[in-house]
Amino acid sequence: MVRLIVFIYLSIFSLVLAGTSYRFDTVLYSGAIQYDRSIRDSGLTGGMYWYLGIGLEHSLEGELGYTYIKYINKPDLNQFDLSFLYTNYSFLNTKIRFGYHRIFTDDENTDMGSIYTVGYEHYLPYVYATGFDLNYSFYPNYKTRKKGLSVFQLTPYMSYSFGNYYRYGSFTLGIKGYLIGLSEDTGFGEQFYSAEGSLDYYYGNITTGFSVWGGEQSFAVKNHGFIVYNLSEKYTGGYTIYLRYVLNRNMSITGKYNRTEFKEIESPKKSQASIFVITLGTTF
Numbered sequence: 001m002v003r004l005i006v007f008i009y010l011s012i013f014s015l016v017l018a019g020t021s022y023r024f025d026t027v028l029y030s031g032a033i034q035y036d037r038s039i040r041d042s043g044l045t046g047g048m049y050w051y052l053g054i055g056l057e058h059s060l061e062g063e064l065g066y067t068y069i070k071y072i073n074k075p076d077l078n079q080f081d082l083s084f085l086y087t088n089y090s091f092l093n094t095k096i097r098f099g100y101h102r103i104f105t106d107d108e109n110t111d112m113g114s115i116y117t118v119g120y121e122h123y124l125p126y127v128y129a130t131g132f133d134l135n136y137s138f139y140p141n142y143k144t145r146k147k148g149l150s151v152f153q154l155t156p157y158m159s160y161s162f163g164n165y166y167r168y169g170s171f172t173l174g175i176k177g178y179l180i181g182l183s184e185d186t187g188f189g190e191q192f193y194s195a196e197g198s199l200d201y202y203y204g205n206i207t208t209g210f211s212v213w214g215g216e217q218s219f220a221v222k223n224h225g226f227i228v229y230n231l232s233e234k235y236t237g238g239y240t241i242y243l244r245y246v247l248n249r250n251m252s253i254t255g256k257y258n259r260t261e262f263k264e265i266e267s268p269k270k271s272q273a274s275i276f277v278i279t280l281g282t283t284f
Helices: 002-017
Strands: 022-036 040-054 058-071 077-088 094-105 114-124 128-139 149-164 169-182 191-203 206-217 233-248 251-264 270-283
Touching: 040 270, 169 206
Parallel strands: none
Antiparallel strands: 022 040, 022 270, 040 058, 058 077, 077 094, 094 114, 114 128, 128 149, 149 169, 169 191, 191 206, 206 233, 233 251, 251 270
16 A cells, blocks of 8 residues: 555656656654653654645655654554655645555554545635545554444634734634544544644744644544554643744754643553654755
8 A cells, every 4th residue: 555655646746747846845853752640651753754846736745753652561662654645736725635644553453554634725825724634544453343443533624814924923823623433432432522723923034833722532633644643542632832943045943842631541540741842844
């Protein structure tokens, strides 16, 4: 399946690139994870993301990520995540997305899991955006009554931009909903609902913002399929803050902090995870 997805993306690339202007960005990131009241002790994350803009009608994105989790009383976990996303801008003020995410992990239940993403967005530049993502996740090795676990997710969202970028900066206010359904109860139920709000600020070389969410999530998919929570746990809320600074025309640096609360099957306590990530972005 991975070879097929790569072939499709390379085919699209070869068809649309010839004679077309393009933009290529890369982002390298590295982070540390700290757990509280958890069966886990700490962790590390890192990887590379890339974006290829082809003319005004196509873009290809990809990411290879690695996560290491150190457990207190069980074997440690190593995981690789491979993601691809194609976006088409051919229709006026419209984005159509198709994505694929593959998981390679020491977690037996979710190893070789596949996540498929289809998305639609209508937008008016610098004013508003509204759309949704549909995600289907399948974990063929998950031990259930029927072989494998299926996860269906709908993520509607909207955002509104306001302010004056050149005088005092501009703002973007956003809201998302997460509706998640599992084919079978894995310990926390089958239906999960949550909502997220965010505010971003842009001025000069600085971009900063935060997001807060509450409700319940399990096996959630975020960021158009690039982020997947594949371990058996229930998340109940969290927040993220970040600061990005543009160093020059071709380089930027970002610091991000994320805090979440979740419940593990193996522990009666409510656990917390804190993640701090540094990213370095370049444009060619």
